[in-house]
Amino acid sequence: MSNSKSKSSSLHEKAGISPPEITNVSAINEIQKKRKLQPSSTELVDGILSSSRTALSRAITLIESTNPEHLTKANEVIKDCLPHANNSVRIGITGVPGVGKSTFIEAFGKYLTQSGKKVAVLAVDPSSSLSHGSILGDKTRMEELVKDENAFIRPSASGATLGGVARKTREAIILCEAAGFDIIIIETVGVGQSETTVHSMVDFFLLLKISGAGDELQGIKRGIMEMADAIVINKADGDNVKKANLAKVEFNRALHLFPIKKSAWQPKVTTCSAVTKDGIPEVWNTISSYFEQTKESGYFFENRKDQNHFWMMETINEQLKSKFYSQPNILSELEKNKKAVQNDEISPFAAAQNLLELYFKQDYK
Structure with missing residues (x-):
């Protein structure tokens, strides 16, 4: 008579067929081997000039490196890319957190790519002063633009750099220009730090504002307003349209109190909605008018020379x-x-x- 304890439990799991290996060990080893191989400066430059996103990303990572051993190689890449740079227009976009910079840049960038332009976005995320970490979530916020074959988005941490830009943003601009991008957009942190740094590396400085935030009077103060070539009041949709138009009048009045810019350009104020896309074409028309005027007067090229000296x-x-x-x-x-x-x-x-x-x-x- 068999012992009842020897009977198999109802919870007993019978041995089944082992699932096949879903990974290929040799393939993994090959991938890891390739990752360890660092491309030469010549290979990176050739890749950049052929518009390779991978080469461009790796080159930007190289120039952002704080490893002293990477400095020589990074300088070689920049030197070889310089003759192919300076063929784009550089636009700096700033504004306080919550003004909708990423949403605006995505709408603006999509408008430009649909017009046949190649757009590179160098987005700078703030770094924590405690952990020194950064979320780098701009690609997530610009989910449509990031899929556009005529756009390139590169988030970087601001680190300890003042002015709301990353330490190597200036060099990254050169690499993006060499890769054939027509328009380079630099999105700053926008935390109220000195914006002189980003102003010194772009051709056009755009300040984003929102209505009803209580900063209309603050806008009359000197500082960042004097550096702005245009003020765009974002989120001008729904019930906000009337408020945005009132803010436009106030900012226009404020701008006329400032002395004439060295470029002889009178800054413009426009309204737009990054959600409905209303006003986006007008923003580009304003920027185009600025470039037409400053190139004709020669200021555009003189400003580039001054920026090179500054850097x-x-x-x-x-x-x-x-x-x-x-x-x-x-x-x-x-x-x-x-x-x-x-x-x-x-x-x-x-x-x-x-x-x-x-x-x-x-x-x-």
């Missing part, structure tokens, strides 16, 4: 700062001086002078 000086400052903080003995002395300053044993100015003297003494040996 030469910025690069020198960046390289000096990077070299200073990469010296081991400087970092060691920096810690000592930091503690001395915190304990009121030495003034911050004297400590800084000591460190600079040490740096220049060893640098000139």
